[in-house]
Every structure is written in C-alpha cells, then in structure tokens.
Amino acid sequence: MATEVKVPTLGESITEATLGQWLKQPGEAVAADEPIASLETDKVSVEVNAPVAGVMGAQAVAEGDTVEVGAVIAQIEAGSASTAATPAAENRTAVGQAEAAAPAEPASAPADADAQLTLSPAVRRAVLEHQVDPSKIKGTGKDGRLTKDDVIAAAGQTKPAPAAPASAPATTPSAAPREGSRREERVRMTRLRQTVARRLKEAQNTAAMLTTYNDVDMTAVIEARTRYKDLFEKKHGIRLGFMGFFTKAACLALKDVPAVNASIEGDEIVYRDYADISVAVSAPQGLVVPVIRDAQDLSFAGVEKTIADFGKRAKDGTLKMEEMRGGTFTISNGGVFGSLLSSPIINPPQSAVLGLHRIEDRPVVRNGQIVARPMMYLALSYDHRLIDGREAVTFLVRIKEAIEDPMRLLVDL
Known part of the structure; x- marks a missing residue:
C-alpha cells in the first residue's frame, strides 16, 4: 500500500514552490518524518518530511518543477528497500532522474553515507561545482550535516580529478575544453532570487x-x-x-x-x-x-x-x-x-x-x-x-x- 506525499502548507499567501532537490531516491529506505525533498519558496527552503516509514516510491515531479500546496509529489511504499528497488528505479527514469542517480550503496556503507542524502540545495550545488565526494567530508552543521563552507574547504585540500586517458581521440566532442577556452553556463534562477x-x-x-x-x-x-x-x-x-x-x-x-x-x-x-x-x-x-x-x-x-x-x-x-x-x-x-x-x-x-x-x-x-x-x-x-x-x-x-x-x-x- 502506498502513502501519498503532498506539498505541505507553506505559510500565509504562499501557494506554490519549486522542488529544489530530492533528498531520497526511489528504492531507498525512508524513516517516518525523515526529509525526502526540499522546496524553494519565495523566501526560504522548506523540507518535506516522509509521513510514514517505508521505501521511497514514484516521484511525480522533477527537480526544478513548480508545485502547488497540497499537490502529490511522491509516494512512500510499504516494505523494505530490497522489495521495491526494481520498480523504483523505473520510476526514477520516468521523471528524468536516472542520469544523476548514484549506484546503490552496499549494506556495509558507513554512517556518513546517510548524511550526504540530506544535503541542502546550496551544498549539493557546491559538491557538483567542486567535484568532491560528500561522504568523505566531515560536516560541521547541525546534527553533523555538511555546510557550503565544509565543501569549499574540502575542495581546497583535494586535487582535481585526473584528465581523460591519453588514448582518447583528440576530436572527441566530450573532451575537456582547452585551458583558457571560453565557456558559458546557464543556471535557472532560484525562486528566492526571482522574488x-x-x-x-x-x-x-x-x-x-x-x-x-x-x-x-x-x-x-x-x-x-x-x-x-x-x-x-x-x-x-x-x-x-x-x-x-x-x-x-x-x-x-x-x-x-x-x-x-x-x-x-x-x-x-x-x-x-x-x-x-x-x-x-x-x-x-x-x-x-x-x-x-x-x-x-x-x-x-x-x-x-x-x-x-x-x-x-x-x-x-x-x-x-x-x-x-x-x-x-x-x-x-x-x-x-x-x-x-x-x-x-x-x-x-x-x-x-x-x-x-x-x-x-x-x-x-x-x-x-x-x-x-x-x-x-x-x-x-x-x-x-x-x-x-x-x-x-x-x-x-x-x-x-x-x-x-x-x-x-x-x-x-
């Protein structure tokens, strides 16, 4: 039996928000009241907590989508993570998340692996920008959570990832741009910045x-x-x-x-x-x-x-x-x-x-x-x-x- 996860009341006069980040992916175990997603409103980020314990099921919206108060954004399936992993993976593909999903963690994964699943949007962006492994960074925030400063500090102590193998063709489209090349990046404005x-x-x-x-x-x-x-x-x-x-x-x-x-x-x-x-x-x-x-x-x-x-x-x-x-x-x-x-x-x-x-x-x-x-x-x-x-x-x-x-x-x- 599945339990619907709805957008909570966000405050007076606020009727919609942007889904900033999924903190749990389909197939992962979820505890009751555990944050599973973050919403960006006109003023602050708000976490959406799981109403029941179970397994993260279908995600009805993708990161960056606008959602209204009361809208269903996901489902929590009954059972353990192992029983729902396969269909959950299909749901993840359906909402365009497959390309960003990480491989399943082994049962012996360290406790720090849980911390990286609840990264704030700002921390997640810093992790992607600096290309560091959040599971290897010790958080200094509340309850041991990572902060943006933690990621930046770790990035300063970590060498950049090695370049592509020398055997790769020089004309490969995915090859890294040459040093000094001109690049542009388009980043969608957050709801807060728009407001x-x-x-x-x-x-x-x-x-x-x-x-x-x-x-x-x-x-x-x-x-x-x-x-x-x-x-x-x-x-x-x-x-x-x-x-x-x-x-x-x-x-x-x-x-x-x-x-x-x-x-x-x-x-x-x-x-x-x-x-x-x-x-x-x-x-x-x-x-x-x-x-x-x-x-x-x-x-x-x-x-x-x-x-x-x-x-x-x-x-x-x-x-x-x-x-x-x-x-x-x-x-x-x-x-x-x-x-x-x-x-x-x-x-x-x-x-x-x-x-x-x-x-x-x-x-x-x-x-x-x-x-x-x-x-x-x-x-x-x-x-x-x-x-x-x-x-x-x-x-x-x-x-x-x-x-x-x-x-x-x-x-x-």
Whole structure:
C-alpha cells in the first residue's frame, strides 16, 4: 500500500514552490518524518518530511518543477528497500532522474553515507561545482550535516580529478575544453532570487525613492567594545558587535522620527509605536531579512543573540518564513563585505532602509586639528511620498549622535 506525499502548507499567501532537490531516491529506505525533498519558496527552503516509514516510491515531479500546496509529489511504499528497488528505479527514469542517480550503496556503507542524502540545495550545488565526494567530508552543521563552507574547504585540500586517458581521440566532442577556452553556463534562477528581483524592481517603480547620506565617527563605539567585550561575552555568552549599537540607535531615532517607521497603505499612513527591525543576512541561496521583533524592548545582549541566531540559521537554511514577515524598518550592513558607500533599496512595504558601510581611518578636523578617525558612511534610502528630506536628515543625525555618544542609548536621548 502506498502513502501519498503532498506539498505541505507553506505559510500565509504562499501557494506554490519549486522542488529544489530530492533528498531520497526511489528504492531507498525512508524513516517516518525523515526529509525526502526540499522546496524553494519565495523566501526560504522548506523540507518535506516522509509521513510514514517505508521505501521511497514514484516521484511525480522533477527537480526544478513548480508545485502547488497540497499537490502529490511522491509516494512512500510499504516494505523494505530490497522489495521495491526494481520498480523504483523505473520510476526514477520516468521523471528524468536516472542520469544523476548514484549506484546503490552496499549494506556495509558507513554512517556518513546517510548524511550526504540530506544535503541542502546550496551544498549539493557546491559538491557538483567542486567535484568532491560528500561522504568523505566531515560536516560541521547541525546534527553533523555538511555546510557550503565544509565543501569549499574540502575542495581546497583535494586535487582535481585526473584528465581523460591519453588514448582518447583528440576530436572527441566530450573532451575537456582547452585551458583558457571560453565557456558559458546557464543556471535557472532560484525562486528566492526571482522574488528578490521582482520586489526590488517594484520598489523602484512604486516608491519615490531618495537617499540621504551622512558619516559617523566610530571612535566611542570601538572604545566601548574594546573595554567591555570580554565582560559582555562572559556574562551573556555572546560577542558585543556593532549591530547592537546601530539597532538600539535606530530604535531611538524611529521614536523621534515616526514617519521613518511608518508605511503607506492605500490612501492611509500607518504609524507604529514598536520597532520590528529587519536585518539583512547572507544565506547560501541569497540575501534574506529576518525580523527582530520589538527591538525597542530588547537589551544589547538580546539584540546580539537574535542576530547571531539568524546568521547561523540562514547559513544552515533553517530560518522560518514567519521570521521574515512584518518588519517595519531595515538595516543592511554592506560594510562586512568591504562596501565603502552604496544606496540601498527599500524593502516594501517598509518606507526606509539604513545602509551601513566599512570603517576606515580618514582625516577629519577636531578642535581645529586634522586627526585620523575611524569613520563610517551611513545611507538612508526612503520613500519621499511619506518621508520629507528634513525628517530623513533628522533621523540620520539622531543615529550619528547616538553612535558618537553611546551614553545617549542608556539615558534615552
């Protein structure tokens, strides 16, 4: 008797996804609640778990296909792997997977072989790109799973596969291209990348977007971090970073300039007395923006722990969709990649985004003397339909004042 595997509910307003990768192939044993496939939604990757234990049966869709919520994508057959291996192989051929299927593992295969069957889409792409054997790589992710960094590190220690035998004809079409030859590769855009592209273009088309700039002297914050970082980490178990200062500074500035924290809905303006701060973090499949809920009520430690957790789970691909909904204001730190200055794009339906950049020593005038100071450029992109230039400048000045005099964060100035 076969049990159908259906696309689970993916969240509010999400009706379809792309089947990113089959984690189990027909004929392989499956445990109840074991991941058998990964789906790529507009925001994150979601694993589909087996509803019952048994053997992976027919796969109704291929990798890259679009599937709707509730659609049947596979079947789980009753019995053991040996009883269903032959028909399962036929099913695999039917959906175009035969060319990518690996030979069946012997019964004595090491335990690591199971880990490679649950590779995330990003890790699987890295494995194919670097041509390494995932079963020989020790994973550092959750439950020993491989991460993209594990694959890249292993690739750096592994010599490339030997070239084709010398006896092969030089004119063989499959021969490797000569060194220095020109090549092109076409890769289908992930659903996340398509959604990001669409939303960013919609923001440009809809909002009257304008960017205002300022710079900030980071001396006081750097000194505070240097002085308290060890005590902070010892007490809270987390490092004291710059994002904690900027998040708390943004909460104060949003309180003073509420229009920056508002949004336009129809012919109405929605003002908020809370700050749900979206923080842009990098994930293998692209940039994601999880939300720090009620950031105005969190301590520095609370902010830093939340951001660190987001960063780790974004890397592992385990962020939840509800964690990326409902932000009221975004902070994007391009400085971690070395950016000197940029104009960030608004994340709709929000009305503003703060861009942070790299810190570098620059000459500035202090008390009539030219001195070197660690300076950072700030950029505030905003919807001019709602936020006036005066309000945008005032907001950036509030950020600047709080960072250059962190005591303001403690006494609510």
